[in-house]
Amino acid sequence: MNETLKAIKNRRSIRKYKTEQIGEAELQAIMEAAIYAPSGMNQQKWHFTVIQNREKLAKIADMVKQNMLKSGIEFAVERAKSPGFNVFYEAPTVVIITADEKAMPTELDCGAAAENIALAAESMNIGSCLIGMAGFLFASGKAGEIKKELGIPEGYKFIISVALGYKDIENPPVPPKNKDVINYVK
Numbered sequence: 540m541n542e543t544l545k546a547i548k549n550r551r552s553i554r555k556y557k558t559e560q561i562g563e564a565e566l567q568a569i570m571e572a573a574i575y576a577p578s579g580m581n582q583q584k585w586h587f588t589v590i591q592n593r594e595k596l597a598k599i600a601d602m603v604k605q606n607m608l609k610s611g612i613e614f615a616v617e618r619a620k621s622p623g624f625n626v627f628y629e630a631p632t633v634v635i636i637t638a639d640e641k642a643m644p645t646e647l648d649c650g651a652a653a654e655n656i657a658l659a660a661e662s663m664n665i666g667s668c669l670i671g672m673a674g675f676l677f678a679s680g681k682a683g684e685i686k687k688e689l690g691i692p693e694g695y696k697f698i699i700s701v702a703l704g705y706k707d708i709e710n711p712p713v714p715p716k717n718k719d720v721i722n723y724v725k
């Protein structure tokens with residue numbers, strides 16, 4: 540199996556990280572991989588906020604938790620109540636991916652970028668986890684203020700985030716992957 544296929548198959552969602560920060564050269568390679576992702580009509584209407592400040596990450600994780608508790612959405616409330624809950628699993632680096640609200644649908648563009656981030660990380664044995672629940676960060680009246688503080692461009696909305704860090708865990712087993720979802724027409 541070639542290295543690309545190995546990275547694709549070995550990548551698992553990692554939910555336990557070492558406290559040590561990832562290397563700067565590794566981070567730059569990961570973020571370059573992000574912006575090399577395809578986008579519809581090459582619109583590139585995405586933005587990446589890379590957060591490595593530990594206090595800020597802890598504050599953001601707590602805001603997400605509080606918003607989940609207040610959400611009234613059963614699964615979110617239950618998750619937030621679980622002991623030691625931290626939406627980013629205390630990863631030392633988090634990338635928040637946002638996109639221009641007025642652009643053509645940007646979810647696929649940002650999804651491709653997020654997967655590039657995860658695969659580039661895996662290729663250097665760095666753990667990652669896509670975190671959709673971080674969207675709760677913007678689920679309060681303070682969303683505008685938070686976006687400003689993080690330098691998210693005006694008119695950009697949350698799409699997905701990616702936690703990154705050295706793995707403090709063996710790669711988890713492959714979760715069930717449905718094989719009967721492919722139809723070949725030859």
Ligand SMILES: Cc1cc2nc3c(=O)[nH]c(=O)nc-3n(C[C@H](O)[C@H](O)[C@H](O)COP(=O)(O)O)c2cc1C
Binds near residue numbers: 672
């Ligand atoms: C759009 C999206 C959102 C996700 N959000 C979360 C999340 O908020 N928290 C989490 O722990 N995992 C999240 N995941 C990771 C999935 O749970 C994980 O990819 C899935 O269980 C398959 O496991 P694998 O990534 O190890 O193959 C998300 C994945 C995707 C694609």
